Amino acid sequence: MKSTFATLPQVAHREPVRIRLRQCARTFAGRQGQHTALHPLDLAVEPGETLVLLGPSGCGKTTTLRIISGLEQPDAGGEVWFGDEQVTHLPIEKRDVGMVFQNYALFPNMNVAANIGYGLKIRGYSAEVIRQRTGEMVDMVHLQGLEQRAIHELSGGQKQRVALARAMAVQPRVLLFDEPLAALDAKLRDRLRIDIGQLLRQLGITAVYVTHDQAEAMALGDRIAVMEKGRIAQLGTPQQIYHQPATAFVADFIGTVNRFAILGRGQGSLQVTGGGLPSDYQGDASLLYCRPEDVRICTDDEPVAVRGRVIQRFFLGQSQRLLVDTGAAEPLQVDSSSRQHWQVGDAISLSVPADALFAITGNQTQPHAGEKAESAAGSST
Amino acid sequence: MSQSLLTTGGQPASRAAPSAQARRHHGKWLAHWALAPALAFFLAFWLLPFVQLMVMGAGADSSSGEPGYWAVLTHRQYLFSLLVTVLLSLAVAVLAVVIAAICGCFLARNHFFGRSLLLSMLTFPLAFPGVVVGFLVIMLGGRQGLSAQLGQLLASERWTFAYSLTGLFIGYLYFSIPRVIMTVMAACEKLDTSLEEAARSLGANSWRVIADVLIPGIRPALISTGAICFATSMGAFGTAFTLGTRINVVPMAIYGEFTNYANFAMSAALSVLLGAVTWLALAMARRLSADASLGGA
Ligand SMILES: Nc1ncnc2c1ncn2[C@@H]1O[C@H](COP(=O)(O)OP(=O)(O)OP(=O)(O)O)[C@@H](O)[C@H]1O
Numbered sequence: 001m002k003s004t005f006a007t008l009p010q011v012a013h014r015e016p017v018r019i020r021l022r023q024c025a026r027t028f029a030g031r032q033g034q035h036t037a038l039h040p041l042d043l044a045v046e047p048g049e050t051l052v053l054l055g056p057s058g059c060g061k062t063t064t065l066r067i068i069s070g071l072e073q074p075d076a077g078g079e080v081w082f083g084d085e086q087v088t089h090l091p092i093e094k095r096d097v098g099m100v101f102q103n104y105a106l107f108p109n110m111n112v113a114a115n116i117g118y119g120l121k122i123r124g125y126s127a128e129v130i131r132q133r134t135g136e137m138v139d140m141v142h143l144q145g146l147e148q149r150a151i152h153e154l155s156g157g158q159k160q161r162v163a164l165a166r167a168m169a170v171q172p173r174v175l176l177f178d179e180p181l182a183a184l185d186a187k188l189r190d191r192l193r194i195d196i197g198q199l200l201r202q203l204g205i206t207a208v209y210v211t212h213d214q215a216e217a218m219a220l221g222d223r224i225a226v227m228e229k230g231r232i233a234q235l236g237t238p239q240q241i242y243h244q245p246a247t248a249f250v251a252d253f254i255g256t257v258n259r260f261a262i263l264g265r266g267q268g269s270l271q272v273t274g275g276g277l278p279s280d281y282q283g284d285a286s287l288l289y290c291r292p293e294d295v296r297i298c299t300d301d302e303p304v305a306v307r308g309r310v311i312q313r314f315f316l317g318q319s320q321r322l323l324v325d326t327g328a329a330e331p332l333q334v335d336s337s338s339r340q341h342w343q344v345g346d347a348i349s350l351s352v353p354a355d356a357l358f359a360i361t362g363n364q365t366q367p368h369a370g371e372k373a374e375s376a377a378g379s380s381t
Numbered sequence: 382m383s384q385s386l387l388t389t390g391g392q393p394a395s396r397a398a399p400s401a402q403a404r405r406h407h408g409k410w411l412a413h414w415a416l417a418p419a420l421a422f423f424l425a426f427w428l429l430p431f432v433q434l435m436v437m438g439a440g441a442d443s444s445s446g447e448p449g450y451w452a453v454l455t456h457r458q459y460l461f462s463l464l465v466t467v468l469l470s471l472a473v474a475v476l477a478v479v480i481a482a483i484c485g486c487f488l489a490r491n492h493f494f495g496r497s498l499l500l501s502m503l504t505f506p507l508a509f510p511g512v513v514v515g516f517l518v519i520m521l522g523g524r525q526g527l528s529a530q531l532g533q534l535l536a537s538e539r540w541t542f543a544y545s546l547t548g549l550f551i552g553y554l555y556f557s558i559p560r561v562i563m564t565v566m567a568a569c570e571k572l573d574t575s576l577e578e579a580a581r582s583l584g585a586n587s588w589r590v591i592a593d594v595l596i597p598g599i600r601p602a603l604i605s606t607g608a609i610c611f612a613t614s615m616g617a618f619g620t621a622f623t624l625g626t627r628i629n630v631v632p633m634a635i636y637g638e639f640t641n642y643a644n645f646a647m648s649a650a651l652s653v654l655l656g657a658v659t660w661l662a663l664a665m666a667r668r669l670s671a672d673a674s675l676g677g678a
């Protein structure tokens with residue numbers, strides 16, 4: 001899909017800034033005592049990078065974002081840095097950040113143009129400058145002709161575009177998004193996601209983007225921080241997160257994984273429930289994982305394979321997902337071409353390429369053979 | 382509800398639908414008939430006396446012999462009373478809204494030790510009749526009141542204000558402020574905090590946030606509660622009666638004409654005019670706050 005945003009005016013002539021959090025924790029005092037929303041956290045967002053904070057509800061994404069923005073203070077000892085400047089005790093209005101909220105947070109008593117120009121007005125620019133700059137912003141987010149509209153006369157997608165323009169009009173040092181697309185329907189969400197991604201690339205502004213949608217995270221993030229219970233479970237590129245998940249939680253949260261318990265080791269193969277897998281894995285993990293799209297359906301005469309029976313089939317359009325019972329506790333999930341005809345009850349033979357198998361050992365990822373680390377990170381999809 | 386259940390069944394449903402419709406129609410009529418006694422009650426106890434009052438107001442004023450309404454509008458004494466009442470109520474409404482808006486927003490946004498105690502004390506005067514409020518003003522600014530004693534101490538003269546316009550003003554404020562605070566607090570709590578956060582992220586300091594987000598946000602509440610304050614002050618009787626002020630506010634004038642002079646036409650005319658002014662104020666406020674809540678600025 002092509003972006004709807006026009007060529008950019010001079011928006012980001014600022015040097016992008018690095019954001020650093022040092023030992024930022026956040027504890028809330030609740031009725032039943034202290035509640036730690038965020039454990040001491042170290043995090044750096046490189047200049048011009050888009051970092052996505054991803055995780056389930058209540059894992060501390062918003063809290064982290066609010067600490068960066070200045071809406072929330074870290075517990076004593078935590079530090080927030082923008083480049084060489086420590087901003088820990090700087091209130092949000094002095095931090096020079098642009099924010100985009102899930103519920104748009106547009107001023108209902110002002111029209112579209114006044115909303116977009118609000119930050120400029122606060123900064124004391126002349127009416128002429130504000131008018132011109134607001135015009136540029138309106139062009140950029142493709143809202144021409146709606147300048148004089150009242151906010152309640154806009155659709156959700158249009159509202160979020162206004163919010164985006166409003167946040168960027170003042171050329172903030174960093175852009176912060178808190179689930180900006182969560183309130184939109186699927187089609188609009190895709191469209192605006194592509195637009196935002198393109199905008200962030202072109203602006204080269206440092207951005208932090210909170211979401212619980214993994215597709216959004218993969219599409220927008222230069223890097224993704226997967227959070228779990230107030231901690232960062234893994235920080236890496238979308239490829240690393242997907243192909244080398246550091247923990248079982250990350251593997252489960254991002255996409256789907258199959259688990260193989262190793263029952264024994266043969267010459268160049270592993271014994272698993274239902275058969276064997278070709279592999280020269282030497283590590284001491286007792287579980288190996290793979291993604292459904294990496295499972296290969298093979299012929300019945302393949303010497304080393306896992307054999308089972310199709311117990312369920314979901315047609316997904318571009319592919320179909322088969323659930324295969326191999327006798328293990330949970331069925332294997334297998335993606336196959338949607339043109340293949342599989343029936344529930346069919347016998348099936350499966351294999352997994354050696355480099356698509358990975359182990360998860362606590363907090364460290366171990367691609368199954370040392371020299372294959374790169375190929376594992378780069379393979380498939 | 383019942384219809385959607387019926388239509389899911391295909392063939393039989395299409396036959397059942399008209400009867401359901403008929404039943405609904407029947408139900409509507411039944412509801413109308415059930416309303417009839419309530420309507421009759423309303424007519425008898427509200428509309429009839431009111432119409433009679435309006436007619437009575439057109440009767441001859443016992444002192445001048447002119448029709449009541451005409452007499453009110455042409456005699457300085459009555460006109461002055463009407464004017465003072467309107468101005469006093471207006472001033473009370475405006476000041477009460479200003480004070481209560483500040484306190485209400487503060488209380489809505491800040492949680493501190495003793496807050497709930499303060500809140501329950503604030504609502505305390507809501508239960509007081511005007512007489513009690515009058516007492517309180519006398520204790521504050523009467524001949525033996527706190528202010529008189531303080532004046533005696535400092536300047537050897539008794540400072541009294543209870544029986545003047547100031548006394549009335551303070552008394553009216555006293556019972557108005559708690560009402561407004563409650564409304565403002567509710568409006569403030571309903572306000573979307575992310576609006577404030579957005580304004581701050583764009584560089585707005587606290588004053589700008591108040592001017593650009595908070596006040597526009599609670600404007601409908603301020604207007605409507607201000608109008609109710611105005612209406613209550615227009616009709617307040619107990620406080621004025623207790624203070625026995627020389628200034629004849631309209632409710633006192635009505636009472637005087639009615640009980641002292643048996644001047645029914647005049648008291649009826651005054652009542653109708655008092656009601657009309659108040660009704661107008663409330664109607665205007667409704668219009669204004671409807672505009673404000675639409676956000677058309
Ligand atoms: N103001 C607050 N007072 C008390 N607890 C809070 C407060 N804000 C957040 N928390 C708690 O901190 C934890 C993290 O909250 P946070 O809002 O950061 O989660 P989140 O990852 O953004 O979740 P979601 O996806 O639901 O928005 C939650 O358990 C939440 O209940």
Ligand SMILES: [Mg+2]
Pocket residue numbers: 061062063
């Ligand atoms: Mg959140």
